[in-house]
Amino acid sequence: MEFKGKTTTCPSPISVPTLISNSLSPSSSPSSQSFYPTIPSPSQSPPMAQPSPPPIIVSPCAACKILRRRCSEKCVLAPYFPPTDPLKFTIAHRVFGASNIVKFLQEIPVSQRADAVSSMVYEANARIRDPVYGCAGAICHLQKQVSELQAQLAKSQAELVNMHSQQANLVALICMEMSHSQEQMFQPQPHIDMSNFVDDNNFGSAWEPLWT
Numbered sequence: 001m002e003f004k005g006k007t008t009t010c011p012s013p014i015s016v017p018t019l020i021s022n023s024l025s026p027s028s029s030p031s032s033q034s035f036y037p038t039i040p041s042p043s044q045s046p047p048m049a050q051p052s053p054p055p056i057i058v059s060p061c062a063a064c065k066i067l068r069r070r071c072s073e074k075c076v077l078a079p080y081f082p083p084t085d086p087l088k089f090t091i092a093h094r095v096f097g098a099s100n101i102v103k104f105l106q107e108i109p110v111s112q113r114a115d116a117v118s119s120m121v122y123e124a125n126a127r128i129r130d131p132v133y134g135c136a137g138a139i140c141h142l143q144k145q146v147s148e149l150q151a152q153l154a155k156s157q158a159e160l161v162n163m164h165s166q167q168a169n170l171v172a173l174i175c176m177e178m179s180h181s182q183e184q185m186f187q188p189q190p191h192i193d194m195s196n197f198v199d200d201n202n203f204g205s206a207w208e209p210l211w212t
Helices: 016-024 030-035 062-067 086-095 098-107 110-129 135-186 200-206
Strands: none
Touching: 062 086, 062 098, 086 098, 086 110, 098 110, 110 135
16 A cells, blocks of 8 residues: 655754854844854864064164165174164264274174274264373373372382381380389399397397496
8 A cells, every 4th residue: 555645845954064154144143143152163272372573673773874874684883883872873983984883893703893882982982072182191091090099009008017017016015014024023032131230139238338
């Protein structure tokens, strides 16, 4: 026997990703978003937060800014003339010139360039203060102060030696007096001969005839 029934069509199954995508779509209503929340897949881990690199501020050095030229990455003057201190390069450039500074820095090792820049800036400052003698005048002044201080030191040392000798002489004199006084204390007393003196009894008997 054959049974002929009414055939019914089942609705096509709706997958979970379709529902999730529908819930995330802008056209979805708030009620659908509340019923179908977004659930991350276990196989997909959230991305790790990577530390952002420090911001690199690309700014021309003080030398290139004053000279109005483009500052490259291999600029010789950039490590020693930062943009925050333009007066440093202005003073050195005024006395030596930018080309001479670059030429001098290229001729010496990198480990000595910082000291060389400090020396050039100091000498330029001295030359601006004293155009005639420059740093030589400051050196002579310092040498004069050193010689004066050395003379004062020698004088103080001589006075100190004199005071030590006087103190030693005074201590020796005090020790001699103390030893002399101790010798006098322990020295035996001299013997006194009492035979030279007249006995009281003999003295009375000698005067008896006078009374009689």
